[in-house]
Amino acid sequence: MGVLDTDNRILALGIARMADSVGNSFLIVVLPLYITSGVVGGGTFGLAPAFITGIILSAFGFFNSGIQPFVGNLSDRTGRRRLFVVVGLLVLAVSNFAYSLVDSYGAILLVRLGQGLGVAFTVPATLALVNELSTDTARGESMGVFNTFRMIGFGLGPVVAGGIIHGGPYRLFGREITGFESAFYIATVSALVGATLVLLLVSDPEVDPDEEASAGEDLSIAVFDRVGDNVLDPVFTLGLASMFMAIGIALLEPLQTQINDALGQNATLFGVEFAAFTLAQVLFQTPIGSWSDRHGRKPFILGGLLLLVPATFVEGFVATPLAMGVARFVQGIAGAAVFAPAMALAGDIARGRNSGTTLSVLTMAFGLGIAIGPLSAGYLAGIDLPVGQPYAAPFVFGALLALLGFGLVYSEVEEAAAASASADRSDVGATSGD
Template identity: 30%
Template sequence: MMVENQARSVRQRQSGGRASSRTVVLPLVILVIFMDMTVYSLVIPVLPSYIRLLGADAVMIGIIFGMYSAMMFLFSVPMGMLSDRVGRRPVLLAGMVLLAVSTVVFGFATTVSSLIAARIIQGISAAATWSAGLALLADTYDRTELGEKMGVTMSAMGVGMVIGPVAGGYLYEHVGYALTFVVPSVAAGLVAFMILILPLGLHPPPSRRSAALLPESGRLHLALYAAAVVAVAATYGIIEPYLPVYLADSFASSPVVVGLVLGLLALVGVVAQPFAGRLSDRYGGHILVTVGLSLSGIALALVMAMPDLLLVAVAVSLMGITLSLALIPTMPLIADLYRGEGAQGIAFGIYNTFFSVGLAVGPFAGALLTGLLLPRTLFLFHAAFLAVTGVFGFFMLRNAHFRRGGRSAGSSEGLTTPPEDAPRI
């Protein structure tokens, strides 16, 4: 009887620990992602003018801003692998500490080289927090609910992107350059303290072996999911610099109007992403990803076809929905490929790497093609690319599904949902 009581007590404590960690993990990861994106976008209205005061030109402005994505590309997979080896908490903590440090360096930078160093540190911080944070969600939630949690978390990214520039401009005008960065550095330090003290669940021993970079099965699926992530990220990468040019040329839109249209895209995405994740949990993500890509191509073509600005805004809002449908389901799908291998850090390191590739490819491809094409033609080419990618992905995934005997990637060997009493990281 005593042994049974002790066993029951252990199970209750484990169950209580899991419930406690589930209560803590989602808000904490949301806060981490929100903090990262707020600081990332906070510099947008502030740095260009300050960099010019230091004697730098437009090329140097581009280099400084591009360092963030470059560091995300280089460090996402290593940080994910590190979180698989040592646990999520140390990597998350290091990411927030680095974010606080980079923000202080921004605030007290007096040379262009120190600004570059600050942006490099900020990019490494993002690689750590995004890879470990999303992996922590995948550790905590199974495939029946992970899509919705990922959608809610990505909504925090959108909110941070909206709040950051507003906060940066306001602080810069009212408290000056240095304090504009000191304030968020203190906030990042507080988040780091929360990561240190809050319960994140049960911790298995660190892995003694390095997991393979690619999953043992489902590599074709991974390639298709990665292509979808790159396509969506490239769409955002093209829209941000070139849609304002199109709107100004075609409708004589003022900067305020352009900002409202882009803000509408972000706002609709914030609302649509949890919904897209919930659909993914309920119906599976393969169809949503491919249909979302094709619908995004149609929506982008509609943006170019609309004869007045109001209809353009409606079509842009539609893109906020379709891009969410294409992107959010890829996250639980990629997590599922690595679920049986104890390598969620690698999974989301790969996700972040391909997203950063898309963000870089979009503007660079646009820069190369704008010398040959009008912005409208550029967008129509990209719309066709999205639609074709969606259709191609649909047939490739369907063929792979049939070759596996009617099973999806998530139901293949080694990819089953872990039992409820599996340890959490």
């Protein structure tokens, strides 16, 4: 065992995901600028350029979320978690590099789908590895440590991406390259570094032959509780709560212009507010995950969802940049209280080698939320409320979703000790959020 009570292989996975997340978060800043920079040409399929840009950005989330359950199940059947992670990171590296070669909307959309495929291979297998390498008494801590590293990488990327873009052109091996090309190359290298770390430092855990024989038998998403007295399956319920949380988190970014105008701030202050969420995640993921090992998962998930209600709501009503930054920081604490304990609880429930299938319910749901959030923000921002900022409606919607998630988890989810007492969950089949 390494730092804290966490397997060294989990630390290696976390560092690999940190390296990869730096590159992926680069693209959060780079792609919208690149698509609207005038470099991209070709037909827009009869759609307005702004709309086709939105489709390209959202396609990643919808595509990778849709195929994660299938990839997670396949990794259960083969037991080759590390191979799936390495292949996914290599696909990401190729896709990130391909951005530097294409200059049309259609080609960028295809590359974006390639990125989604890479993430779909990487995420369920990675979390299944974290789950299987964790002890029962330190699963929450392990999930927290892993996600802390990931969030560090995710937070670093946007901080330097803008400077790299605007600092170009550069010279590389005697050739002049633009700031955009530099960003794509950095994203490519980060994925390659992640793949190399996993290949060198991570190994698949040994598996009981009986568990291996039954792995991945069921791909179905269990919507209703098949063994207990509740209505909804607990993992499906956790997935819904994760999706609602992700929608609320993702509301801010597409409203940047309106928020800056209303609060009288510039893009730098918006970046600080956006980063406040990530900072809270980095600070609180590991301790909350560890506390959930000792005090139970459900209280933290409920507390996080309940805290998410006011934290999301006030973002549509605050009048100063400081207040927005505080709201985002509190929202980050709430997200940390939900993410690691929810992943750990799903891992507790997962039967045998079905970790990839079960955890993909949550990762799929989180990815869908991240894709749905910006679309719903753009639509709801046009609804004027009698109070609050002109863009208040999306945040009211996000707060209501968090409250709904709280109610569902309260009524439909039990601690794993109670859940496992009911169990042989012959059809755990639940499939599952940079």
